[in-house]
Amino acid sequence: MEKAPRQIILEAPSLEDALPIVKSGISHKRLVILAGRCSVEYEGRASSSLGPGERLIILKSDGSALIHRPKDYSPVNWQPPGSLFQTKLRENKLVIRIYHRKDHEVMEITFTGFKLVSILDLKDSGEFNLYASESDMQQAILTQPSIIEEGFRPITSEKPVDPGFIDVLGVDRNNVLTIVEIKRVKATKKAVLQLKKYMDVINLDSNRKVRAILVAPALAEGAEEILVSLGYEFKTLSPQYCAEILKLRGGKRITEYFK
Amino acid sequence: MEKAPRQIILEAPSLEDALPIVKSGISHKRLVILAGRCSVEYEGRASSSLGPGERLIILKSDGSALIHRPKDYSPVNWQPPGSLFQTKLRENKLVIRIYHRKDHEVMEITFTGFKLVSILDLKDSGEFNLYASESDMQQAILTQPSIIEEGFRPITSEKPVDPGFIDVLGVDRNNVLTIVEIKRVKATKKAVLQLKKYMDVINLDSNRKVRAILVAPALAEGAEEILVSLGYEFKTLSPQYCAEILKLRGGKRITEYFK
DNA sequence: TAATAAATGTCGTTT
DNA sequence: AAACGACGTTTATTA
Known part of the structure; x- marks a missing residue:
């Protein structure tokens, strides 16, 4: 039986160091939390382009992805559950390609540097109840x-x-x-x-x-x-x-x- | 002039160690990223109750808050920008009270343990453009x-x-x-x-x-x-x-x- | 501030 | 899979 992997927390790793960590986190269906300088292109129901800046990225094991800027409630870019994540180095940049086959949507995050790379396993079976609906x-x-x-x-x-x-x-x-x-x-x-x-x-x-x-x-x-x-x-x-x-x-x- | 504070990344800190870090991060209007076991109560336009489990919490400097479970696109609980964050220890638990005065809404996160505590400064002036609206x-x-x-x-x-x-x-x-x-x-x-x-x-x-x-x-x-x-x-x-x-x-x- | 309509709306239910 | 309406909708625009 495979031993339970420990969580990973890296401060400002190089793109080369981050690559295998992110790849492994994705393939093992763990929660990937990234903070760093990046730009984002999106093409699908609509299209969008986000210039370089520092953001918080969350890749969940169900294939959902969130890109949050330092302000605002809603993510500037996102993909719903069911997306596939591909990670590679391209021209000295780390590129995460997020592909939603069902919706024919593609999002690409291009990182030029990281402030934080973390791979976690969150266990959550808590019950949620909403009242006054x-x-x-x-x-x-x-x-x-x-x-x-x-x-x-x-x-x-x-x-x-x-x-x-x-x-x-x-x-x-x-x-x-x-x-x-x-x-x-x-x-x-x-x-x-x-x-x-x-x-x-x-x-x-x-x-x-x-x-x-x-x-x-x-x-x-x-x-x-x-x-x-x-x-x-x-x-x-x-x-x-x-x-x-x-x-x-x-x-x-x-x-x-x-x- | 105050020196630029360095970012903080702590793996699985105790509640006591986390408290001053989180407090300082909030008061200095920095991005607070937390992962840990918690429960959440919400009261406002509706009410909700979320039992214990491990989640990712994001507190932004504009007073917005997000609580994400390990799955799904949308946060299980949240508050829009303009909320106030208060942090304290209560009965060996770390409690973050999120108070939106304008909307008369209150949310309370009660932590029993952390996997990750991070305080970051994200600088983001990138331009965002959306097409096909x-x-x-x-x-x-x-x-x-x-x-x-x-x-x-x-x-x-x-x-x-x-x-x-x-x-x-x-x-x-x-x-x-x-x-x-x-x-x-x-x-x-x-x-x-x-x-x-x-x-x-x-x-x-x-x-x-x-x-x-x-x-x-x-x-x-x-x-x-x-x-x-x-x-x-x-x-x-x-x-x-x-x-x-x-x-x-x-x-x-x-x-x-x-x- | 209130009202109104768009949104990469999302999410659940039912056909 | 498509249709339809609720949502703690959120967000932007305008009166």
Whole structure:
């Protein structure tokens, strides 16, 4: 059995010294972290050219690659998982060619010097959970429909209709059919138009009155205009509050079981 | 004058050894690169919880933060530029608190061990240029309108109308008003409906015939149906080809100047 | 600051 | 594989 390789950390190695280390790191599917002076060319869905400068490069074992400048949240260049990495010396420069066959994309990083070369093995099986998503809001409405309004009763959720899926379909206290569209952020024109698409379909199918309620933490200026002109309604509801409801419900479930 | 600090690279330092290094790196606005076992809590627009595991953490001098797992393109947790970093030991763990006041967001990374701690200064003034964007497509159509069709003449671009902006407005060889909507990726239903919005507005204003042309590298299945039913047209055009046209035009400009 | 649309968007789900 | 919508979307532009 092959012994577990130790991690490698090199400060400012020469290109010649870095080459076998990077090659080995890539071929053994380890995490490659590079910092150094480089330029980058990209050709694929779009094209880009990045002049010389010092950046941080991350090559992951799943074939994803990130090139980060010293500022900004998003990488200046990148490739999604599934890329192949090739490394070689060319004209006294170390070139990493990143090739995504499926997407027909190529990226080439040309290094003229390194500040850091590191090969690590990160073991990560930690669980990740996200709360207060749109689906959390939908769940909260289904488990406690009164947060929309007193007497609201959901019939179905994610009902498929021609243009997409109606988030929640129900009836109000007067048995009037009600379409609910949920947004986890401030609702824009787009959300209103999405709701309109569903209403158009529902109105074709039935002649009875239908209510449309847009549910979101806030409503944009231009969105309100259209909403009002269409006769739709708005209900303020934050994803955080919905997450709270689900948390409480989760705790209550056992007592309810014994009712 | 303060002397330029040298970069720091530590392999598997203790939490106690790492603390002053990380603190100093943050306060001196240098790039902080950490690899180690940690867990992450996030609270803001949403909330999330990430159990223990080994990750790569990047703290940039503009106050952006990235937490990368060993796989995937996108960070599992992050904060945009403008965040504040606080570091301290708590119950034998090193805690980095990342606080974004403007967005009311907090993220907390709790380290139980490090594999790598590095503080770097990256100098990067390289120029970045992106080609084959939607605006490149628009430029290409304006400089060489025949790529839409023979005889097409643009009148205006980015014309503001009620719902937004018409990408290109022009007339065809028969002087018929023509609306052009550009997409740099395969056009979906959404693009057709966007074009319809513009058409609805234009049709209100005038009674004369108007043509609607959707320009994109490809047309989605469902999109074609609607397009045909609305009597709109489709023209295949790739952003890469548009970038080529602009490159040629750019090279030609001098000769044209002497014509 | 708010609104609006593009993005090498990415990511997941469903057909 | 294609289509479709959510995303802690992010980012840029404009009113």
